[in-house]
Amino acid sequence: MSTIMTHSLYLTGRSLRILRREPVYLAFTLIQPMVWLLLFSQLFQRVTDIPGFGDVSYITYLTPGVIVMNAIMTANWAGTSFIDDMNRGVMDRNLTSPLSRGALVNGILAYQTVVTVAQSLIIFGVGLLMGARYDGGLAGVLVVLAAATLLAIFFAALSCAMALLVRSQESLIGMSMFLALPLTFLSSVLMAPQLVPDWVDTVASFNPVDWAATASREALHGDTDWSVVAGQTALLVGVAVVMGWLASRAFRAYQRSA
Template sequence: MTTATAREPKTGEPAPVATETLAGLLVAGERPPRPSAWSASATFGWRAMLKIKHVPEQLFDVTVFPIMMVLMFTYLFGGALAGSTTEYVQFVLPGILVMNIVMITMYTGVAVNTDIDKGVFDRFRTLPIWRPAAMVGYLLGDVLRYALASAVMLTLGLVMGFRPGGGITGVLAGVALLIVFSFAFSWIWTMFGLMLRTEKSVMGVSMMVIFPLTFLSNVFVDPSTMPGWLQAFVNNSPVTHVASAVRGLMEGEWPAADIAWSLGWSAALLAVFGPVTMRLYNRK
């Protein structure tokens, strides 16, 4: 019988230990079942939430930043564009909500890049779990951050005079549509998080993409006031479609075309950048 050695606690002399017994101690019972795709993804999502617990400064972009955006743009442009901040907040709040949530999606790529730099992903890839779980978990964790930012902005908007004609149903529908689009949009930044070497590079590239998409849209003004060549870009921007859909739902309308475009963009982004991201993840 093959034996291994161990030291007795009193004498310190080697004592024979049966290999079968040692194996029985190390591997007791049956192997636990492999976690489901949802269970693994939810676990990684919870990990993202625990990171916020230890570094609460990560919530600044979903609390302080949205408040600054609403106050600044409403009182800066309200009188000049609409003649009244109360009237302007009815138009601009849904747009700023879309703009803010789309902008904070880039932090998903930053978080992915940081974990890669620390070597955490090397451990993730050795685990017997659904391979995309780590990526999906990041995005699920960010969904809660998007919901928190939406709640902060809508609460402030109500204080400032925002009155959604669609009531609570329209508001929830608009926020749900925005979160679906943001989840799909975040896959772009996970791809950049895997491609680029540093988190500063991820931030820089993200800003280059996000700023034209958000500012060249109908977030702040009606595109009909823009030059014709610019209207062509703005009217076909995914952010414009999402902002129009969210604004319409909160007003109590049902903008079917804009909702369809928003969901179509979401499906296209997920179909294109999801597989590309996972291919990079498997080869990283």
């Protein structure tokens, strides 16, 4: 195994150790998606009556959306571990060790993957209890996990890059929140694309959140058009890789002013 991969694994292990010591954190992060599931499924219960919405219950429509939304919200915090490391001397020590910048970013992204998969499986379970049906079966569930993870990687890498540039917890969270909600509402997470204004649909087609939501619902609803799933997933892979690379480049900006 190459050095960068081994180093990435050591750093992922470090993050998972923190999670293992304080598992309450995982439970805490799950409160929000549970509230959304409950709230939105009640609030928008009748939208399925609108002609053209499609022949599914709203909880079935909503569950993959909440998984996607949760992936973004959790990933938005990823950069805070960089800021903690910067506020302590850990970042400087790491940057003066044989660790590569790529490994530092990979460690965070791999950890984010583990957390996203664990959270998504729990949301799947709660959705099922609330009456959601996953006709796509195991293949569908796996696609949702992949799409949510790719989206989480994209937002986690963005969060890491911003952390290196702004270097303050408050600015980072402020900017993340500023992005997360509009991107969620300008997508098909909550509302069927055929029922939103054209301009929203157009914007959504450039929105990674919508790519993940679309691929997820398509894979879950049974009569799956795999070309749609493949197309949206390929786009997600592309932006996740590019953003991961940009995050490792952002160290230059950090070091230039260090």
